[in-house]
Amino acid sequence: MKPWPSLRSVHWTVLAVSLLISLGFWHWAIGIAATRDTAVLLSKGRPIGNNSDLYPRWLGARELLLHGRDPYSAEITREIQIGFYGRPLNPANPSDPTAQESFVYPLYAIFLLAPTVMLPFRTAAMIFRWLLLGSAAVSLPLWMYATRVRAKWPIVLSGMLLVTSSSPAVAEYFQQNLAAVVILFLAAGAAAVVAGRFSLAGILLAFSTMKPDTSGPIVLWLLVWATAGGKERLRLLWWFAGSLGILILGAELLSPHWVGRFIMAVRQYPGYGTDPSIIQVLLPAPLAALVTVGVISYLAVFCWKWKNANADSEYFSWALACVAAATLVILPKLAAYNALLLIPGLLVLLARYQALSKGGLLVRALIKAAFACQLWQWSSAGLLSIGSLLLPAVWVRAAAHVPEYTSLALWPMTFLALAITSARLGENRIAQRS
Secondary structure (H helix, E strand, O other), X not given: OOOOOOHHHHHHHHHHHHHHHHHHHHHHHHHHHHHHHHHHHHXXXXXXXXXXXXXHHHHHHHHHHHHOOOOOOHHHHHHHHHHHHOOOOOOOOOOOOOOOOOOOOOHHHHHHHHHHOOOOHHHHHHHHHHHHHHHHHHHHHHHHHHOOOOOOHHXXXXXXXXXXXXXXXXXXXXXXXXXXXXXXXXXXXXXXXXXXXXXXXXXXXHHHOOOHHHHHHHHHHHHHHHHOOHHHHHHHHHHHHHHHHHHHHHHHHHOOOHHHHHHHHHHHHHHOOOOOOHHHHHOOHHHHHHHHHHHHHHHHHHHHHOOOOOOOOHHHHHHHHHHHHHHHHHOOOOOHHHHHHHHHHHHHHHHOHHHHHHHOHHHHHHHHHHHHHHHHHHHHHHHHHHHOXXXXXXXXXXXXXXXXXXXXXXXXXXXXXXXXXXXXXXXXXXXXXX
């Protein structure tokens, strides 16, 4: 009878498998999917420039800091389009994109970009490409700490490798959106809360508001939580307010009255820059509106009920995971990079699966479906990578987007699994307060 493998050997096996998954996924992303997408765009006559989400923010920061120009102006928007698309957009051309690509960020986002404004954009984009991948990786151990998931370092390293070998990481590599940095601030802020470092948490959460649509629900939940725990927790609220105030005033000194121009840009943005939410994609409009209200209402009741939970409790972990996943399903932006918000939810479900599996068939089915969606992406990308070495290129290109078939399904599956299990948390006593 063969002895069971040691735990140490299991850890190293997991790390080796994660490395193979990573190699296969990135080969698919760069060598297959990106190549096909470029060919399709060229065949349709779509304008192709740098196609970097960083460019509108970088150009706006450069023009303000070096030349004193308003990044929200129509002139800067036109210059952004020339760099992003290769030429200004033509409203009369039906093949042109509808996204205007303007500077629709709070002005204090320029403080993050300031060190790069003297560099050529290609250099700045390369720096941020690796900074964003690093942010995605580092967010994992921070979310693990915030949700009380503990593991040996080879497993943590494997998880970081898998995070950087996922759809949101690939999106950040090609698009350089600031979402990964914002989510890193959220993860670090949540970890600081669990560690009792409320002042630091307030500062980090203030910086996360560079993308308020992405960070807003989690920040709001943590501020509500802070008001329910006496003077100690209130330090989170005061440091957040003070830090945000300094960011706003600092930007005001650089460009007076920027807040009004930012609000105007935000009002114009839904006309060209937003997508339907995943709920609106899956359901008819009236039902989608009803479900969205239901999700928000559930979240409000759920968070209010657990606002007194200790930061190091299971209840706090569940609330954090549910709010992050709910943000993704109600956010009117079907952008892969935002899926990094699923990390705390998937961590909670994976770490507590043995206990959660006792919650019934529906719970088990939803959890397995969520992880199956992610496993499909990795396995199909790996198979396509191997197939590209053996099969005709035309066959591989035809199946280039097969790994993405479950990308959006992962979002509602994860939220439903979290919502149902958290609703039963009190009854089944799956988790207890520390």
